[in-house]
Amino acid sequence: MKKNKWIPIVNILTLLLVVSCSKDEDTSSDTKAVFSYVADGFLVNFTNFSMNADEYLWDFDVDGATSTRRDPAYIFPEKGVYLVSLTASRGEESSTFVDTVRIIGPNIKIDGDFSDWEHVDYTFENPEDGGGTLLKVKTFASPNALNFYIEGTSEMNFAVMNFYLDTDNNTETGHTTWMYPAGSGAEFMGEGNFNPEDPGASSGAIYEYGGPGGSDWTWASVASFADAMQFAEFGTNEGNKAIEFSISRGVLGDMEGVVNFGLTESDSGWTQIGSIPVFQTPESEFAPFEL
Ligand SMILES: [Ca+2]
Ligand SMILES: [Ca+2]
Numbered sequence: 001m002k003k004n005k006w007i008p009i010v011n012i013l014t015l016l017l018v019v020s021c022s023k024d025e026d027t028s029s030d031t032k033a034v035f036s037y038v039a040d041g042f043l044v045n046f047t048n049f050s051m052n053a054d055e056y057l058w059d060f061d062v063d064g065a066t067s068t069r070r071d072p073a074y075i076f077p078e079k080g081v082y083l084v085s086l087t088a089s090r091g092e093e094s095s096t097f098v099d100t101v102r103i104i105g106p107n108i109k110i111d112g113d114f115s116d117w118e119h120v121d122y123t124f125e126n127p128e129d130g131g132g133t134l135l136k137v138k139t140f141a142s143p144n145a146l147n148f149y150i151e152g153t154s155e156m157n158f159a160v161m162n163f164y165l166d167t168d169n170n171t172e173t174g175h176t177t178w179m180y181p182a183g184s185g186a187e188f189m190g191e192g193n194f195n196p197e198d199p200g201a202s203s204g205a206i207y208e209y210g211g212p213g214g215s216d217w218t219w220a221s222v223a224s225f226a227d228a229m230q231f232a233e234f235g236t237n238e239g240n241k242a243i244e245f246s247i248s249r250g251v252l253g254d255m256e257g258v259v260n261f262g263l264t265e266s267d268s269g270w271t272q273i274g275s276i277p278v279f280q281t282p283e284s285e286f287a288p289f290e291l
Helices: 006-021
Strands: 035-040 043-048 055-059 073-075 080-090 093-103 134-141 145-152 160-166 188-193 203-209 219-224 229-231 235-237 240-248 258-266 272-276 287-290
Touching: 035 080, 035 093, 043 080, 134 258, 134 272, 134 287, 145 258
Parallel strands: none
Antiparallel strands: 035 043, 043 073, 055 080, 080 093, 134 145, 145 240, 160 188, 160 258, 188 203, 203 219, 229 240, 235 240, 258 272, 258 287
16 A cells, blocks of 8 residues: 555645635646555556546556556566556546556465465466476466476376475475486475365475485484465366465575476375376476575
C-alpha cells in the first residue's frame, strides 16, 4: 500500500483555503493527478484520487498498455519495477502523476489452489513422449521457500519422490548422478513418500552432500519433510493432474541467482516412472530455477 493517500487530503485543504480566501477566482484550473495502488502478486488495483478531472489516461509502462478507466486493475506480465503514469484532465487542463510500481512476483501459497501460479511462466516442459508421468513444472522463489508446481499424467502419484538441487549453480561441485550425465552437481537431495490422503503427513528427508564431489553416496540428513517442506493435495489444472509443494530455504544454505534441479518419481515398488527434466539420456541435465 503506497502512502500517498494524504496527498489529496492536503490538496483538499489547499483548495478549501483557496476557495475561502478568494471566492471569486475560478479554481477549475486546479486539475491534479494522484493515485495509490495495492498489489497482490501480478494484479494491481489502482485507486484514483485526482482532483478536478473527468478524463483519465493511465500508462502502465508495459509495451504501450493504457487504460482510460477511473480506477483500473492491471495484471503486470512479469516481476519488475514499472513507472506508471496517470494523466488526469478536464477540458484544457491536465496534470500527470507518476509513481513506481514494484511487482515482486506471485503470492504463492501451498494450499492446493493453483490460481496463484496463473501468471507464472513454465520453467521447463518435457518433450512429448519423454518424462513419463511428469509433464511440466513452474518454479518460484519466495523469500523463505523454493516453490514448485508440477503438472503430470493421471499416474503421477509421488509414492516415492526424489529431488536434486544444485544450489551453488556449479555442476562441478556436489554429487553427480548418472541419471543426469550432462549436468548435475547436487548439494542437496530430497527423498520421501508423498501422502495423497494427508499431504502434511508425507514422510521423507532432505540430505546434504558431504563428499569430495563425484558419484559417491555421502549424504547427511539435514531436515525431515515435515520440518522443511509443505505439500498440498493433488488437484487438476490445465487439464492435467497437478500438485504444488515448497522447500524451506532455511535448510539449503546461501543461494543466489540460479539453482538447478532434477525431480523424479517412482511407484510404490520403486520402479521409476517419471522425471523432469527427462533423465537417463546422454543430454539429460538439471533445469535452471531462477531465484
Ligand atoms: Ca496455491
Ligand atoms: Ca553444485
